[in-house]
Amino acid sequence: MDSDNQAIKQWLRDHQISEVECLVPDMTGNARGKFIPAHQFLDGDDPRLPESIMVQTVTGEYSDEHWEFVEPTDTDMILKPDPSTMRLVPWAREPTAQIIHDCYTQDGELHPLASRSVLRRVLKLYESAGLKPVIAPEVEFYLVARNTDPDSELTPPTGRSGRRESARLSYSIDAVAEFEDFVEDMYDYADAQALDVDTLIHENGAAQMEINFRHGEPMALADQVFVFKRTVRETAHKYGMYATFMAKPMQREPGSALHIHQSLLDAETGKNIFADGNGEPSDAFMSYIGGLQRYTPELISLYAPNVNSYRRLAPDISAPINLNWGFDNRTTAFRVPNSEPAAMRVENRFPGADANPYLALAATLGSGLLGMQQNLAPTKPHQGTANEDAVEVARTLEEALRKLSDTAALRDMFGELFLRAYAAVKLDEFEEFNRVISSWEREHLLLQV
Structure with missing residues (x-):
């Protein structure tokens, strides 16, 4: 020290x-x-x-x-x-x-209540097992016009053309160029802070962006996502806009995610244990996916920590609603991208952009580790559109929190005090939100029930 x-x-x-x-x-x-x-x-x-x-x-x-x-x-x-x-x-x-x-x-x-401490607990278990997790986050966010009235809906900001986006412009180069000054300063700020940001794309929503980080060590990447969120907000303020990481900031636009790619290296050899000697998915990889499927229902509140988070997790192609996994299938919760054996990995598509990166990483890595320890078997890889299958995860924060500390293995891994405190804090938020009467209720129930 x-x-x-x-x-x-x-x-x-x-x-x-x-x-x-x-x-x-x-x-x-x-x-x-x-x-x-x-x-x-x-x-x-x-x-x-x-x-x-x-x-x-x-x-x-x-x-x-x-x-x-x-x-x-x-x-x-x-x-x-x-x-x-x-x-x-x-x-x-x-x-x-x-x-x-x-x-x-x-x-x-x-x-025990610090989120960095929770991630350190999980990483210590990996170290004891002789394994090194490698992760790569993808962070989505929206640029929105300044809004000081919480009762007013959010709108896209005006770009350099003087117009607001009104169409779906996935991967559009020109749509990103509308905010060229913002993008250039964001990258300059990221470079000044040694953030390992990689590609930037325009996502499906109006003025929705996604930034990809290079793969690396989990705590370092959690720190970088933490710093990156501050950076984007500060850059947006400079140009008279807001940047929001809400999971679902606008009713008619898709939600924002924090997708997490993850693989495991043998600490001694440096080899990716998710691929076997023939370059195929290994037994450890299958058990890891089995762990993600088994424990996600109990840990979903760490991926979706706010009342707004569950507006994103709806029967729609942009976010998962069940526990299916598949090869290069973006409709599944757990996607295995096409890759070389050395880069064999799984992408967890559940976390929202509003998730605490330390807790989201602890949840996904912890689930996979328990899957390997317990030799859990996953379902068969899903074929076709997974969003047409039944909903298998909580649809509200309250429902998610009631499942949070069901399993002794999770209490041991994350700490019982932390899990109880997290549930209490988030249930209090849910109850406070539940006291708010929405405009939908006034419109449809005021004179009709």
Whole structure:
């Protein structure tokens, strides 16, 4: 740890940093933390935050069970900087650094409610098994016109032509060029932060984009998605727009996903264990897919964490509704792309763009690991359109949360305290949302029931 601190201090001095953003991903995957002058960060004690921020709802409230998960005195967590996450803040006026921190208890243990801690637990199990997960996320988002009235529907922003998109323009080069200045600055900001972003495409929705990341180590990629979301929002603000990662921001447009490609390497040989000696899917690969099928119904709330998330998971070709898998079949939940044996992988298409990347990765990697440990067998690969089959996953946040801690294996893997706290926070959000009377209800029920 001393060598880490020395590396951080040298990096801050080399970049003449005047202020440090000490960041902690909260339960939603958004940034909490403190701004600390660089000289104080260099010479002071480890920063601290109250542990109660880990059980705060998206509206800033607390569940009735709040004190079951944190100390009644609202004890401080101790924050430890991860030197691998040091990045400049390219949109800041003064030289500013951002550093993601791990959260620890007063006893020096990783805090069980921190989402980074949850992913670390799963990755530790892989390390003990002699395996190295490799993942590659694909992140979708919408650009929308500024909207300060929550009662008004979102609309696409005006592009450089002075017009708004009104047609489905998947993979359109010209549609992306409408926001060329935004795209160029987004890439510049990503380069300045050493984000491994790869291709950018225009997705199916109006002003909907997708960015692909190069494959790599799960914690590093979770950190990058966390930073990328901040980056896109900041870039959009610069051009008078919003960028949203809501799973389903507009009624007539498709939802936004966080697709996760994943494979496993033997830590000793570096070989992909998902392919056998003949280049065919291995038994381990089949069991991994079996684990995804077995545990996704219980973990769906980690892929779809908000009330809005389930508007995306509807009988439509753009998102999965059941547990089918298939070869190069984008209608299935778990797609095996055509690839060379060394790149044999499965793509989990359940997570929404609104998912906490740390928790979504923990869920998908944890499910696959349990599948291999238990030698689970998947169903036969699906042929044809999977969306024509029956719905097999929860359609509301409440339904999803009621299944979250059914299995002892999941409680052991993620920590019972975390699962109970997560369910309590998200159920509180559901109940608060459920108290809102919608315009649909007023329109169709006011005088007709």
